[in-house]
Amino acid sequence: MGKYVLRRLLVAIPTFIGITVLVFFLSYLAPGSPLEMLFMDSNADAQVMADMEARLGLDQPVYVQYFRWVGQLFQGNLGYSYRTGLPVWDMVAERIGPTLLITIASLVLSVLIAIPLGVMSAYKPYSGWDYFSSGLSFIGAATPNFFAGLVFIYLLSVKVNIFPSSGMYDSAGTHTFLDLVHHMVLPTLVLSIQQIGSLIRQTRGSVLEVLQDDFIRTARAKGCLESRVLFRHALRNALSPVITRIGSMIPFLVGGAVVTEQLFSWPGLGSLMVLSINSRDYPVIMGITVVIAVAVLIGNLIIDLIYSVLDPRIRYSK
Numbered sequence: 001m002g003k004y005v006l007r008r009l010l011v012a013i014p015t016f017i018g019i020t021v022l023v024f025f026l027s028y029l030a031p032g033s034p035l036e037m038l039f040m041d042s043n044a045d046a047q048v049m050a051d052m053e054a055r056l057g058l059d060q061p062v063y064v065q066y067f068r069w070v071g072q073l074f075q076g077n078l079g080y081s082y083r084t085g086l087p088v089w090d091m092v093a094e095r096i097g098p099t100l101l102i103t104i105a106s107l108v109l110s111v112l113i114a115i116p117l118g119v120m121s122a123y124k125p126y127s128g129w130d131y132f133s134s135g136l137s138f139i140g141a142a143t144p145n146f147f148a149g150l151v152f153i154y155l156l157s158v159k160v161n162i163f164p165s166s167g168m169y170d171s172a173g174t175h176t177f178l179d180l181v182h183h184m185v186l187p188t189l190v191l192s193i194q195q196i197g198s199l200i201r202q203t204r205g206s207v208l209e210v211l212q213d214d215f216i217r218t219a220r221a222k223g224c225l226e227s228r229v230l231f232r233h234a235l236r237n238a239l240s241p242v243i244t245r246i247g248s249m250i251p252f253l254v255g256g257a258v259v260t261e262q263l264f265s266w267p268g269l270g271s272l273m274v275l276s277i278n279s280r281d282y283p284v285i286m287g288i289t290v291v292i293a294v295a296v297l298i299g300n301l302i303i304d305l306i307y308s309v310l311d312p313r314i315r316y317s318k
Helices: 002-029 034-038 046-056 062-074 088-123 128-142 145-159 177-210 214-221 226-263 269-278 282-310
Strands: none
Touching: 002 062, 002 282, 034 046, 062 282, 088 128, 088 177, 088 226, 088 269, 088 282, 128 177, 145 177, 145 226, 177 226, 214 226, 226 269, 226 282, 269 282
16 A cells, blocks of 8 residues: 555656646746736836846746746745745635635535435436436536525625625624535535536446345345445445545646636635636746645545445555
């Protein structure tokens, strides 16, 4: 197991480097520059702009800037924001908590809703329950986050006024747990819709396939309770592809959080990323990229290790 983990970590290194190279060069290919965003005044002094460009190192070739950034990264320094002058790590650390709140909550909500629906849909195929689950799966997988967010805001915030449409707490200044949960409901639901749809479909297909196996017929012939056959035998053996799907949901949740946080004014990494892109704040963009890339790579490693717990036939000793 230890050798497998070490091997996976070594494989993740070039993947991580490739991600940082791609994001860094794409950021510099975008039109505009940090200086144009910092000096919005068309009458800004050219000498002052040149001095600022030299101080930030923007006068050097892009590959030199990248290697300089990598050198700072190896020293544990993500740099300083062009826009605010604050350390990038402080800005990112301040926003990690809110993003983790809605991404983890949406992941848990997706699993709690999708897996039971998928199991029951496979247990009673072509029934009313199956048609309902399949319809919900189709609608969920096909609904973009921004559209679902706008619909929820209009129906539940504007028309009915049950949930707030923006922010993490009320403007009154009282930060309570119930207030936080109240504000989390809509962003969490919006972030879960697509994941619920795809997870229902994956669970249904996996459980339906396992229910045709011989050991399921043997368990029923021995007189096992149907609930035990369904959840102890069928679901456990069908979980490997479902876990794979859950692992692949992590990048989509993070990517969807960018749109969702912007839509609901949620103070997380997604809204900070949009703000940094608009202001061409390269150090912050790269800092967020590092955090997201590390989280996704570690998440995929954890998913692989869970396989050996669910299926004793899988071993990583070699």
